[in-house]
Amino acid sequence: MKCDLPIELLSGYLDGELDDKQKAQVEDHLKECSTCQEELKALRQIDNDVKDEVFEEPSREFVFTLNRRVMDKIRVPARRSLFRFAPVFAPVAAAFLILIVLINISPSTKVAQIDDRMVYQELVQRQEVLVSIPEPRIARAPASMKRTARVGKDKAAAVQTEETRVAEADETYDIAELEVMTLPGEGVVRAIIDSTGMVIKVATGNTRIPEKDTMLENRLSGQQLAPPLIAGRKKQVYVDFAATDEKDD
Amino acid sequence: MYNNIESDEALLKSVKEGDCEAFNPLIERYKLPLYKVMYRMTLNRDDAEDLVEEAFIKAYRGIDKFELGRPFYSWLRRIAVNNAINFIKKERRSRIESFEAVESRIRDDKHNPVTMTKQKMLRERIGLAMAKLPKDSRIIISLKVEQDLSYDQISTLLKIPRGTVMSRLARARQRLKQIVKEMEMH
Numbered sequence: 001m002k003c004d005l006p007i008e009l010l011s012g013y014l015d016g017e018l019d020d021k022q023k024a025q026v027e028d029h030l031k032e033c034s035t036c037q038e039e040l041k042a043l044r045q046i047d048n049d050v051k052d053e054v055f056e057e058p059s060r061e062f063v064f065t066l067n068r069r070v071m072d073k074i075r076v077p078a079r080r081s082l083f084r085f086a087p088v089f090a091p092v093a094a095a096f097l098i099l100i101v102l103i104n105i106s107p108s109t110k111v112a113q114i115d116d117r118m119v120y121q122e123l124v125q126r127q128e129v130l131v132s133i134p135e136p137r138i139a140r141a142p143a144s145m146k147r148t149a150r151v152g153k154d155k156a157a158a159v160q161t162e163e164t165r166v167a168e169a170d171e172t173y174d175i176a177e178l179e180v181m182t183l184p185g186e187g188v189v190r191a192i193i194d195s196t197g198m199v200i201k202v203a204t205g206n207t208r209i210p211e212k213d214t215m216l217e218n219r220l221s222g223q224q225l226a227p228p229l230i231a232g233r234k235k236q237v238y239v240d241f242a243a244t245d246e247k248d249d
Numbered sequence: 250m251y252n253n254i255e256s257d258e259a260l261l262k263s264v265k266e267g268d269c270e271a272f273n274p275l276i277e278r279y280k281l282p283l284y285k286v287m288y289r290m291t292l293n294r295d296d297a298e299d300l301v302e303e304a305f306i307k308a309y310r311g312i313d314k315f316e317l318g319r320p321f322y323s324w325l326r327r328i329a330v331n332n333a334i335n336f337i338k339k340e341r342r343s344r345i346e347s348f349e350a351v352e353s354r355i356r357d358d359k360h361n362p363v364t365m366t367k368q369k370m371l372r373e374r375i376g377l378a379m380a381k382l383p384k385d386s387r388i389i390i391s392l393k394v395e396q397d398l399s400y401d402q403i404s405t406l407l408k409i410p411r412g413t414v415m416s417r418l419a420r421a422r423q424r425l426k427q428i429v430k431e432m433e434m435h
Binding site for chain 2: 008012049050055058062069073
């Protein structure tokens, strides 16, 4: 008998995907066609073989680490979402942080800096003030330090040491005890004396901005002088000590 | 912590509400079935494993589109198969490499007949025959026979008409039977 059944119908019959009319057509044909019966049997066997087919087992890495790998990747976007606007905010945040750092490392009120004298100059130019600088007993020094206070451009005018010397001057150390006599004769010692009279910064040299002299500063800083007074109030001052010969006085 | 007792529905509800940890048991539950589908499509273990991983990640990222109440595995598998089809289009070498790998494995086993039972030989032969099938035929047989999808589901998944599914599947079966027969003769 000549077989005219399309293979699609036989395959569809095997899968149970035919409509009633097609199904009846195939079943009628199968009753008479041994070739198609054999073909159907062979196709069914192929399907069973495919179902039983061994396939390459997944790796141990896959079996044991897939969960973690997937979870790591799906957790990341949640964390990243916080930084979604990072390209915009990161530079701003960085600038803000730098600003905070700069503020924190800026000079505290405790430590006087070279620019502090500007405040002092400004104050003096506006009014007559009495400036009291602790008076070291320079007379005993072979090459004594003549102290002058910088008051605007006129060094001498505002220095009225003798009149305004205060009781605290009794606590003043002798300049000899400060051991500054070893300084070069033409040098200038500049010091910052805080409002309590303590020497907190020392520098040497002839330039407008003297060089830091660590050795001298180590020797002098912390020494207690009488508190400097400006207009009757204790103030931190910037002072030049000029080294001069005693005979010039 | 979630465990494997929780239903897909409960886990997916938690995932949709933003708890990504609830996705973990779903990975555990479906990674091996999905691997099998991916392996059948690529015939390459490494590719199949990578595709499974990608499928889970894509599924998670598209979880908003998943409708609770529908079967999760079918949805996941559709994502995986679509992804694999795109992968195979780009990576045409994989079929040839895998075919050689399967063939070499069978050749090695033939040298060791003690360990090679008849049943195992038959199954290996089917594996090799599947590897020799054109890519489209292999995928459609895998989806119908191994995954037991309906013609309509395959039609949707592969974006081809139902009639094409029917004819392509019939031809694929014929071809597979023919390859197996040829192998038996040699």
